[in-house]
Amino acid sequence: MSKDMMEIRWHGRGGQGAKTAALLLGEAAIAAGKYVQAFPEYGPERMGAPVAAYDRIAAKEITIHSPVLKPDVVLVLDETLIESVDMVHGLSESDGVLIVNTPDSKEETKKRIKWNGSKIITIDASKIAQANIGRPIPNTPMIGALIGATLILPIEAFMEDTKKKLEKKFKSKPEVIEGNLKAIRQAYEEVRK
Amino acid sequence: MEKTIAARTGNEAMAEAMRQINPDVCAAYPITPATEIMQIFAGFVNDGKVKTNLITVESEHSAMSACVGSAASGARTMTATSSQGLAYMHEILFIAAGIRLPIVLAEVNRNISAPINIHCDHSDTMAERDSGWIQLFSENPQEAYDAMIMAPRIAEHKDVSLPIMVTTDGFIISHGMERIELYPDAEVQKFVGEYKAPYNVLDVDHPITVGSIVLQDYTFEFKKAQHEAMKNAKRVILEVGREFAKTFGKEYGLIEAYKCDDADYITISLGSTAGTTKTAVEELRAEGIKAGLIKIRSFRPFPAEEIAAILSKAKAVAVLDRSESMSNQAGPVATEVKNGLYDAGMKVPLASYIYGLGGREIFIEDIKDVYKELKNIADGKSKPEQAKYIGLKV
Numbered sequence: 001m002s003k004d005m006m007e008i009r010w011h012g013r014g015g016q017g018a019k020t021a022a023l024l025l026g027e028a029a030i031a032a033g034k035y036v037q038a039f040p041e042y043g044p045e046r047m048g049a050p051v052a053a054y055d056r057i058a059a060k061e062i063t064i065h066s067p068v069l070k071p072d073v074v075l076v077l078d079e080t081l082i083e084s085v086d087m088v089h090g091l092s093e094s095d096g097v098l099i100v101n102t103p104d105s106k107e108e109t110k111k112r113i114k115w116n117g118s119k120i121i122t123i124d125a126s127k128i129a130q131a132n133i134g135r136p137i138p139n140t141p142m143i144g145a146l147i148g149a150t151l152i153l154p155i156e157a158f159m160e161d162t163k164k165k166l167e168k169k170f171k172s173k174p175e176v177i178e179g180n181l182k183a184i185r186q187a188y189e190e191v192r193k
Numbered sequence: 194m195e196k197t198i199a200a201r202t203g204n205e206a207m208a209e210a211m212r213q214i215n216p217d218v219c220a221a222y223p224i225t226p227a228t229e230i231m232q233i234f235a236g237f238v239n240d241g242k243v244k245t246n247l248i249t250v251e252s253e254h255s256a257m258s259a260c261v262g263s264a265a266s267g268a269r270t271m272t273a274t275s276s277q278g279l280a281y282m283h284e285i286l287f288i289a290a291g292i293r294l295p296i297v298l299a300e301v302n303r304n305i306s307a308p309i310n311i312h313c314d315h316s317d318t319m320a321e322r323d324s325g326w327i328q329l330f331s332e333n334p335q336e337a338y339d340a341m342i343m344a345p346r347i348a349e350h351k352d353v354s355l356p357i358m359v360t361t362d363g364f365i366i367s368h369g370m371e372r373i374e375l376y377p378d379a380e381v382q383k384f385v386g387e388y389k390a391p392y393n394v395l396d397v398d399h400p401i402t403v404g405s406i407v408l409q410d411y412t413f414e415f416k417k418a419q420h421e422a423m424k425n426a427k428r429v430i431l432e433v434g435r436e437f438a439k440t441f442g443k444e445y446g447l448i449e450a451y452k453c454d455d456a457d458y459i460t461i462s463l464g465s466t467a468g469t470t471k472t473a474v475e476e477l478r479a480e481g482i483k484a485g486l487i488k489i490r491s492f493r494p495f496p497a498e499e500i501a502a503i504l505s506k507a508k509a510v511a512v513l514d515r516s517e518s519m520s521n522q523a524g525p526v527a528t529e530v531k532n533g534l535y536d537a538g539m540k541v542p543l544a545s546y547i548y549g550l551g552g553r554e555i556f557i558e559d560i561k562d563v564y565k566e567l568k569n570i571a572d573g574k575s576k577p578e579q580a581k582y583i584g585l586k587v
Contacts, residue, residue: 039369
């Protein structure tokens with residue numbers, strides 16, 4: 001990547017919201033004045049199958065239209081994928097950022113994932129989601145963690161844009177909107193600490 | 194003008210333009226990766242956001258047939274398809290063009306079977322290059338949106354009166370979300386204007402014959418008129434592009450020449466890969482290599498003279514084709530470019546490449562390698578190859 005563009009790769013299983021996370025982040029970044037691409041990897045689409053999704057975020061127009069090879073940030077929504085998918089492919093150990101949804105420690109996770117970079121963040125996003133939203137869908141708190149780790153966007157701008165999106169989608173379920181926002185905030189603050 | 198900054202995929206952008214244009218009739222049949230365009234548009238119909246008469250049919254052959262009937266009765270008519278769907282429309286595409294019906298088709302470029310593959314290449318669109326349709330390629334969702342707004346103006350122009358397909362690259366653009374600037378409905382509608390068909394098969398006070406048999410006596414003259422209309426289309430695409438620039442602020446031509454003024458080495462490509470190439474050009478220029486790009490926006494009509502003029506100072510040229518024509522020589526784009534160079538009396542060294550079939554990825558490094566090969570050719574270290582495959586697994 002060039003210094004003025006951030007490339008992000010999301011790993012999850014079909015149904016866990018990797019694509020939705022990439023889109024939510026991308027839309028919020030556009031609302032905050034950035035240039036963005038957000039796209040999933042299209043393969044066999046089945047509930048539970050490994051999926052990947054990508055974001056490119058930059059201050060200038062992005063013309064490149066090839067897949068992301070060397071992400072700056074990798075997010076793992078589902079730690080059970082660690083043994084079957086090469087999560088850290090192309091992720092630099094010197095300045096890459098790895099964010100994993102797991103209750104385990106950084107050291108345990110690094111060993112398990114066979115990655116020796118220093119910028120690893122472990123966060124129990126599923127637990128945060130369960131506590132705040134009532135379902136263990138980790139994608140929105142993982143965006144909170146990503147913003148906490150990279151400050152790619154002001155968290156307030158992301159919260160505001162996501163609130164608008166969720167208000168459209170969950171008109172009759174205000175508790176889902178409130179829960180998601182709380183989960184994002186909690187994950188963000190946990191990482192900022 | 195108050196533009197709205199939004200996040201849209203190529204399919205969403207095309208559907209948005211269709212909503213703003215509010216065509217009289219759409220007839221469509223779903224196919225990956227174009228399905229979403231009509232799915233979103235059907236939502237607009239359902240929600241009363243457009244007054245379009247949406248005809249659901251049982252095949253693409255029927256979809257294009259319904260479009261022919263609709264357009265012949267003077268209705269502004271649109272559809273969307275991809276790949277096998279476009280191939281299944283094949284015989285009706287020629288009829289739409291031969292009857293001179295300004296139908297607008299949102300086409301998402303996808304591989305043609307076999308093998309069965311849902312991903313991007315240009316083999317579907319290129320297979321219809323002789324059908325008599327105007328064919329515009331888009332680098333990104335913004336260009337697809339803008340081209341859809343210009344499409345009715347070009348197709349319906351009295352000197353053209355030809356059907357037009359606006360294409361995006363399957364998944365890469367159709368399903369890739371990007372930042373886009375949308376224009377107000379009223380401005381788009383004012384630009385597109387109302388369609389007044391010169392003839393109308395339902396106008397019983399002025400009866401006409403449409404689609405009749407014409408043998409040796411006049412078919413030849415019909416074809417010559419079509420030929421002239423496609424020539425006129427070059428002028429009209431430029432005129433509409435200039436007017437679009439005045440209204441919406443971005444000008445479109447038949448081609449986009451990117452950093453070609455002082456370029457020694459120029460590659461030619463279409464669609465999303467032209468965008469990737471721009472980044473490659475930037476990186477090569479930072480390394481001191483004078484690289485340039487010609488992005489072909491209009492493949493039909495083909496801008497042969499315009500391309501030859503830009504290549505006149507180049508030391509070596511490469512054409513990147515995302516489809517095969519199995520001629521043992523080069524892909525369809527390279528063939529056309531070479532035609533133009535011959536007519537211009539030019540003999541610049543030209544290498545032709547085949548890439549990206551069935552969605553095979555192409556990376557900046559692949560494209561930079563092409564430029565480096567051009568330098569070798571210009572330096573006399575190697576000879577230009579034809580239909581060389583990029584990115585094959587070994």
